[in-house]
Amino acid sequence: MSPILIPHPELQIDFSFALGQIRNTYLQEALSQAVSEIDISTLDTQLAKFVPPASIKALARHGLRGELVFPTPILLESSPHLLGYYRLLLGFSQKAFFTSEFGLTSFKSMEVKGVLTENNKKRLPELCKALIGCSCSLIEGIGTDRVSKQLLDDLTLLTVGPQLRGGANNRKGIVAIVKVFESIHKIVKKESSSSSESRIELINAAGRKVLIEFAPDPDIVIREEMSPNNYRNVVAIEVKGGTDFSNIHNRIGEAEKSHQKAKSKGYLECWTVVNVDRMDFKMAHQESPTTNRFYLLRDLSASKGAEYQDFRTRVVSLTGIKGK
Secondary structure (H helix, E strand, O other): OOOOOOOOOHHHHHHHHHHHHHHOOOOHHHHHHHHHOOOHHHHHHHHHHHOOHHHHHHHHOOOOOHHHOOOOHHHHHHOHHHHHHHHHHHOOOHHHHOOOOOOOHHHHHHHHHOOOOHHHHHOHHHHHHHHHHHHHHHHHHHOHHHOOHHHHHHHHHHHHHHHHHHOHHHHHHHHHHHHHHHHHHHHHHHHEEEEOOOEEEEEOOOOOEEEEEEOOOOOEEEEEEEEOOEEEEEEEEEEEOOOOHHHHHHHHHHHHHHHHHHHHOOOOEEEEEEOOOOOOHHHHHHHOOOOOEEEEHHHHHHOOOHHHHHHHHHHHHHHOOOOO
């Protein structure tokens, strides 16, 4: 009789970390964050303008706000990535959704890159009206008595699952981001007040809250709260998990674009972590002059050596913890 041999669930483990990042970019957590940063009165005005009153009332009976189901221009303008939330909620894959047949090809950069072009900005009301029509059909089909926040979250996850599996070839990049995040967690663990798979919160020596989080672009950010809900952007970290050295120039170029955005948002330091065996740091600095420091993933994972100590010292210094 053959022995029972079940493979290690490596892919599912990777997915669990990827889901943490996705939640903060495309799911209800990302939506809540975006809502907290915009003018609620404008949001409510737009919901009243674009959404049928009966649909708003149907959600209100369950204590749910309209943006959980219905997009508005102010939301998508402030956080273009959220187009992904409404796509996932409606059950469309990226391949099926961003097509010329639907007239949505040009909007893909909103979800994937968080970029809103001037032309797409002008078309946001048209886009929202189309999505809201589909969302109304969704609510009617489900039945208003069954609608809940948990059900809506479940529906997005049902769409995320196949998307994650279909993108399994990209999991090296996700795993690399997680490894960098874990390296930071080891450094600040004693000072952290709470942590999850995608966020670490700590109180530094000055008594200020510091957040270390997964982000859509760049991959990991460190922010210090100077006053309630007013943050100083401290460090932006871009992680390139590909191991093919022949493609390193493209990856460094991508990191430079990300860091230019980070600098425009006021980040003090921009770091790039690469996952190659060797690195021409002189070349790298020429191709990404915005990057303050380059690190090899293997050095950070080893938790030893001069480069790791430099990384550790900078994390301690810039978060403001004691670091003992």
